[in-house]
Amino acid sequence: MRTRLPLFLLLAGCATPVAPAASALQAVPHSATPAAADAARPAQASVAPPTASGDMIFDAWASDFQGRALAAGIDPAVFRREMAGLTPDPRIAALDSRQPEFSKPIGDYLKGVVTADRVTIGQRRRADVAEFGAIESRYGVPRDILIGIWALESGYGSIQGDNDVLRSLATLAAQGRRRAWAEGEMIATLRIIQSGEHPRSRLKGSWAGAMGQTQFIPSTYLATAVDQDGDGRRDIWGSRADALASAANLLAKAGWTRGQGWAREVTVPAGFDFGLTEGPRETPAWWADKGVRPADGRPWSAADQAAKAQLVAPAGAGGPLFLLLPNHFVLRQYNNSLAYSLGVGLLADRLGGGAGVVRPWPAETPxxxxxxxxxxxxxxxxxxxxxxxxxxxxxxxxxxxxxxxxxxxxxxxxxxxxxxxxxxxxxxxxxxxx
Structure with a gap:
């Protein structure tokens, strides 16, 4: 999935752990001679240096990485084949080290996310995917939330990225800033290839290794992708049903609560203690005792009344305020960004017929x-x-x-x-x- 701040960072914690290498030296009696000890050593598979790109740092990393990949269960023949001729991608090296000069105000970001065109397309997509009913029934995640993710991750499948995921991850691993994460994702990529489920040519994605219509990193694909359309493959690139059901499975495994909302815009009284923002998680009744009320004046649902919510002021005291319900924090498991999760939720609300925020976003200077x-x-x-x-x-x-x-x-x-x-x-x- 993407990291916006970026998308892939959120799921880095899902990276497949690398198994420790088994000892190459078996137990040998203390009385054994050196020659006997040598004879007792198991034969080692001879693995040539995996690539010779001409980049000394990259090639040294690749040679060092091969031992960890083989110890994690990657077949030597698969490893040699996929690493042969691999070179670092200079575009990715530049992207990974780039820090945005200006930060977009959250109000501007969200106004760019929840647009009339995106809502119109999303409402059309609601009718296009016949499997939504089955997905909602199985996983308990509303279709509007899934459509919001689909919209933000890939523009409803139209912008999936065309980078060779293995090369992207190898470039990130060789740079070293996030080596353990990138190597774990490389091993997950090699496992997908080794399984025969998809060839490397199919594993295209973002510069950070996120793949398909719902932008899964490889380890997340292995752990949570599903075959919703029943064709025998988990195809998050070409099958909308597979991609959306896989996103629903991820959220369900992360703890999505069936029947609860994700957040409500609220108002607070004059003199309210904003030191409570990003603080306690309490029920709506607890917040009501402090003067916090739904901005649209509608009552809380029974399911939401039982939930514990946290108050946030994304644009400060002068902007819209929200009580975040537990499902909001499940969305943060998809992408650990307040702006992203608000974007998904607010777009979902509009898709479901909501009118948008009551209090307008303030004008902000980046x-x-x-x-x-x-x-x-x-x-x-x-x-x-x-x-x-x-x-x-x-x-x-x-x-x-x-x-x-x-x-x-x-x-x-x-x-x-x-x-x-x-x-x-x-x-x-x-x-x-x-």
């Missing part, structure tokens, strides 16, 4: 990488630890920002706006040097 890192360094200098200053505004940065905002008497929503960057920078610059 923050540069320098802005984000400046804010993180300023927080650290002022005694509020956001973690490493990497320019990624994640949970640690938002928590530190809320603590700083609360200490300064500001609305503690944890939202990093341009104004917050300026305030942090100026305060840190004015702090006397020790």
């Amino acid at each position: 923050l540069s990488l320098v802005d984000r890192m400046t804010a993180q360094r300023a927080l650290a200098a002022l005694g509020f630890d956001p973690g490493a200053p990497d320019g990624v505004v994640g949970m640690g940065t938002r928590r530190a920002l809320r603590e700083w905002q609360k200490a300064r008497g500001l609305t503690a929503d944890g939202y990093l706006s341009g104004d917050m960057v300026r305030r942090l920078r100026d305060e840190a610059a004015a702090k006397p040097a020790r």
Whole structure:
């Protein structure tokens, strides 16, 4: 699946573990002579260097990797055949190291996700896939959620990526930044090929190794892909039924609760303590005691009333607010991004006839990488630890920002706006040097 922040990162935790290599030296009596010990050693399969791309780093990694691949059960003949002539892809090396200069505001991202055209196409697709009824019945995941994933992952199957997945993963593994993950996915790819289910030529996908209409990484394909159309193959590239049922199976295995929603937009009273955002998970009744109400005025369903929800303010106190139900966090198992999961859910709501958010998304100015890192360094200098200053505004940065905002008497929503960057920078610059 894609990682947006990117798609494939979420499922890296699903990577197939590599089995430890068996000892090549069998037990030999202590009294045995060296010659006898040598005779007792099992014969080793001779494996030539797997590739000679001319890139010294890549070739050294490939030679080192072959032992781990064979120990994980990859047939030497399959390994030699698929690695022969393999070269790193320079485009992927550049993409993996690229940090976006500007971060798109979440409101702009979501307005680009939930569009009239995408809703129209999605509603048409609802009628096109005859298997939706069977998929919903078996896995309990609503078709509108699956259509939302389908839309975001591949534009309803139209944009699946045409990269050789094995080459992409080999390039990522050789670079070393995410070597263990990429090698695990390479072994999963080789297992697919070795099984005969699909040849390597079929395993096309994104630059990060995500494949098919629902963008599964190879280990996730092995663990959760299903043959919904009954043709004997799990074809997430050419079969819409297989791709959508596989996504439903992934969500069901991750804990999707049948009959519950995913989130509700809410309102809060004046003076509300925004320090509660991204904090406790409590029932809607608990939140109601604090003045939190559904923005559309409709009551909670019985299933949702029993669920524990977390409050978020994705665009700060001035934007739409949401109580996230447990199924939202299941969507995060597909792609661990708040923006992505909100996009899937809000698009699904529109497909089901909903009107969209009640409170409009505020106009926001994109923050540069320098802005984000400046804010993180300023927080650290002022005694509020956001973690490493990497320019990624994640949970640690938002928590530190809320603590700083609360200490300064500001609305503690944890939202990093341009104004917050300026305030942090100026305060840190004015702090006397020790």
